[in-house]
Amino acid sequence: MSSTTPPAVRAYLARVRTALADLPAGEVEEIIEDVRPHLVQIGADLGDGAAIEPLVQRLGSPEDYAAELRAAGGYPPAPPAPQATEDVARPSxxxxxxxxxxxxxxxxxxxxxxxxxxxxxxxxxxxxxxxxxxxxxxxxxxxxxxxxxxxxxxxxxxxxxxxxxxxxxxxxxxxxxxxxxxxxxxxxxxxxxxxxxxxxxxxxxxxxxxxxxxxxxxxxxxxxxxxxxxxxxxxxxxxxxxxxxxxxxxxxxxxxxxxxVGPQHYSDPYPAGAWTSNGTPVLRYGGEQLENVYVFDAEGKPLTDVYLYAEDGSPITLPRYACEPGTGAERKTGEDNRFPRPRLEHGAYDDAGVRNGYNGHIPECRELEGVPFTAAIPKQPG
Structure with missing residues (x-):
């Protein structure tokens, strides 16, 4: 646009730009471009000359005009120039x-x-x-x-x-x-x-x-x-x-x-593993807690002293319980991953060893070995 701006207006705007030099360059450019059409119109009315005196008489000095633009735009006033004789602290x-x-x-x-x-x-x-x-x-x-x-x-x-x-x-x-x-x-x-x-x-x-x-x-x-x-x-x-x-x-x-969204939890229809209940590891399958695990070979013969491990090689360790002699109480004897475990049965027994409920007898705890059921192992083809 400078090619169509009269010389007097260009000179006037140059001094206005200098008076606004402490403001950010982008904003100074916006201010100049906003007022340029108005000054060009005034310059055209006053004549396309090279002297800026007619503009000064009409608008005041470029410095005063710049001060008016600052006030209209909400900008701070121009900082005063430091005196040469003053000991002015300078930024480093x-x-x-x-x-x-x-x-x-x-x-x-x-x-x-x-x-x-x-x-x-x-x-x-x-x-x-x-x-x-x-x-x-x-x-x-x-x-x-x-x-x-x-x-x-x-x-x-x-x-x-x-x-x-x-x-x-x-x-x-x-x-x-x-x-x-x-x-x-x-x-x-x-x-x-x-x-x-x-x-x-x-x-x-x-x-x-x-x-x-x-x-x-x-x-x-x-x-x-x-x-x-x-x-x-x-x-x-x-x-x-x-x-x-x-x-x-x-x-x-x-x-x-x-x-x-939350973390997606997928339920395994056949979950198996050592869970924790009140700080004590338990074994669950299908949502139910297991008391024991029995292992059979291909002929249906039960195996003893079987040790269970997870897929990462860590033992599936659970507490082991036994009967306290003479008290009928159940006590914890340690933790291991050896199965099957003895079954603990509580009740009262007569002199023949037959369980007959309590009926005034002292409750007892018995450890029963063996498998309480018979497993039918399906034959593998071929």
């Missing part, structure tokens, strides 16, 4: 790099912590947070004292910004406008997610203290989010909070999916 490259990398580490760490928090209902890694807090506060002090120009002028920061969508000057205006239209909704997300994370931790020890704290964090995100566009120092707050919102959303989504 080391301090700027410290502030930039500290912000990156804290932002990534906040996102990971929020993801774990949303997934597992309470955050871990408090010691890491306590260690990083002094460094983060030092980086906040740096940008509050020296501003963000030295940070954004670092080569690694410039490369990162150029790689991110919406920050490069060459990004089409339609995309920039769409991303900016989403920002108010995102600030709302940044306000809500921390409160939700706090409510999830409410039942934990000391969790109730997090709810009002995170409510303040969320409310400040609503206030600081829009201001981070004009005052880049607020990025040291809004970026970690945005990471918390993003990580928390992912964690909460994963937690919800885990509860809705």
């Amino acid at each position: 490259v080391l301090g700027a790099r410290f502030a930039a990398w500290t912000l990156l580490v804290v932002t990534v760490g906040a996102g990971i912590a929020a993801y774990v928090w949303g997934l597992e209902r309470f955050p871990d890694g408090l010691a890491v947070v306590l260690v990083l807090t002094p460094f983060f506060l030092a980086s906040v002090w740096y940008v509050a004292r020296f501003g963000t120009d030295s940070v954004f002028s670092l080569p690694e920061v410039r490369n990162l910004r150029s790689a991110l969508p919406g920050t490069e000057d060459g990004v089409p205006g339609r995309i920039r406008g769409y991303l900016r239209a989403l920002k108010p909704a995102w600030w709302l997300v940044c306000a809500v997610v921390p409160v939700v994370l706090g409510l999830l931790a409410f039942g934990s020890r000391g969790g109730w203290l997090l709810v009002p704290l995170l409510a303040v964090v969320g409310a400040l995100a609503l206030w600081a989010g829009p201001r981070s566009r004009t005052d880049r120092r607020w990025l040291w707050y809004i970026l970690p909070v945005s990471a918390v919102a993003a990580g928390g959303l992912l964690g909460l989504t994963g937690s919800v999916l885990d509860r809705v």
